[in-house]
Amino acid sequence: MSLLAFTAFVAVGSFGAGLLGSLTGLGGGMVVVPMLTVLFHVDLRYAIGASLVSVIATSSGAAAAYVREGYTNVRVGIFLEVATTTGALTGAAVAGFVPTSALAVLFGLVLLYTAFRSLQSVQEHTSTRPSHPWATRLRLDGTYPADGAMRPYSVQAVPTGFFLMFVAGVLSALLGIGSGAIKVLAMDRVMQLPFKVSTTTSNFMIGVTAAASAGVYLHRGYIDPAIATPVMLGVLLGALLGARILSRARVTWLRTIFTVVVCALAAEMLYKGISGAL
Amino acid sequence: MNAPRWTDHDVEQAVGRVLQVGVLVAAAVAIGGALGMLAQHARLPADFHVFRGGTSPLGSLRAIGRGAAAGDSRAIAQLAIVLLIATPVARVALTVGAFILQRDRLYAGMATLVFALLLSSLLWGGGR
Numbered sequence: 001m002s003l004l005a006f007t008a009f010v011a012v013g014s015f016g017a018g019l020l021g022s023l024t025g026l027g028g029g030m031v032v033v034p035m036l037t038v039l040f041h042v043d044l045r046y047a048i049g050a051s052l053v054s055v056i057a058t059s060s061g062a063a064a065a066y067v068r069e070g071y072t073n074v075r076v077g078i079f080l081e082v083a084t085t086t087g088a089l090t091g092a093a094v095a096g097f098v099p100t101s102a103l104a105v106l107f108g109l110v111l112l113y114t115a116f117r118s119l120q121s122v123q124e125h126t127s128t129r130p131s132h133p134w135a136t137r138l139r140l141d142g143t144y145p146a147d148g149a150m151r152p153y154s155v156q157a158v159p160t161g162f163f164l165m166f167v168a169g170v171l172s173a174l175l176g177i178g179s180g181a182i183k184v185l186a187m188d189r190v191m192q193l194p195f196k197v198s199t200t201t202s203n204f205m206i207g208v209t210a211a212a213s214a215g216v217y218l219h220r221g222y223i224d225p226a227i228a229t230p231v232m233l234g235v236l237l238g239a240l241l242g243a244r245i246l247s248r249a250r251v252t253w254l255r256t257i258f259t260v261v262v263c264a265l266a267a268e269m270l271y272k273g274i275s276g277a278l
Numbered sequence: 279m280n281a282p283r284w285t286d287h288d289v290e291q292a293v294g295r296v297l298q299v300g301v302l303v304a305a306a307v308a309i310g311g312a313l314g315m316l317a318q319h320a321r322l323p324a325d326f327h328v329f330r331g332g333t334s335p336l337g338s339l340r341a342i343g344r345g346a347a348a349g350d351s352r353a354i355a356q357l358a359i360v361l362l363i364a365t366p367v368a369r370v371a372l373t374v375g376a377f378i379l380q381r382d383r384l385y386a387g388m389a390t391l392v393f394a395l396l397l398s399s400l401l402w403g404g405g406r
Contacts, residue, residue: 002322003315003321003322004320004321005324007312007324040326041326041327042326042327043327045329046326046331049331057304057362060300060301060362061297064294064298064301067294067297072290074289074290078392079388081392082391082392085396089395089399092399207369208367208369210366211364211367211400212399213399215396215400215401218337218359218360218400218403219337219338220403221331221334221337223331223359225315225336225355225356225359226324229308229355229358230312232308232359232362236301
């Protein structure tokens, strides 16, 4: 394949990944790595580098809009970023020692988990129990816009949430993904933040998490501009278009398609990992 | 608690602006770099099956800056990626400033720690 054809195909594929990722809320990064490795036979390290770059682009683009809406809890974000950046730097430090086959299997499992989560219904809830003592000391409690008023919420299980965020950071670096599903799990399910606060704060943190390992990978040569540039531009354009047409799109149907795609990619990654073909 | 000159709302607006401008500038530079790469190497074979990153000349900020200044399209595209990685770092720096203005020592400290980790990663590859 010539560079021209490679650039064109990768850009179009990334555009589709960004579009579907933004319409379904699952993020395009999950699909970029399997697409590059399985379809375009790109080395896993280049694929991870390019994917991280696209994750920074989309999360920064989206966070710019969300922060202004008042859902993002900036204190929770900064506090948990301590965990995700430490996790990401740990992940980047050990990435060179983890065999490719193990990474592929891990990737497959995370993909399956994300697909599983996307099929579950979302429940908006607010915890009214007294906050965890750490949350009180760190002033993590907040308010968010609901039913035309600012509704207060409390924050639970801070140590468990912090630890899960460290894991999210490690996985983000090892697999080149935003780890949005795990971040939302930690905030929504464990720390009992309202769902909308969890997703927007997760998005706020994803760019910082990805930047931590992307810096290390840049110096290690994982980021090749010939791959990362079309991926970044394609995903970004797709995500921007997705955000524009989100209100008009039939999301349930798209979500089913995307879940099927994610499951197929998960199976492919698991197979390649176990058979050592990657 | 809040300094009257800079409210939470102002901080949120500024954070949103930094992220937006960072992404737009990076995307514009990336388009320039991509067009340049295609203009020069469109017919070259694209083979990324084997990892050669260990010997990549675009693995240090100094080399990227020098190459981009000399008009090398690969270095310009890589510069766009550096700008993109720097965008969330700038956002964290802004948050540090905001917490200092709000006299919130605890969070200014936490944000500074995150900023230091990010900066060491971007400038020196995490202290290798």
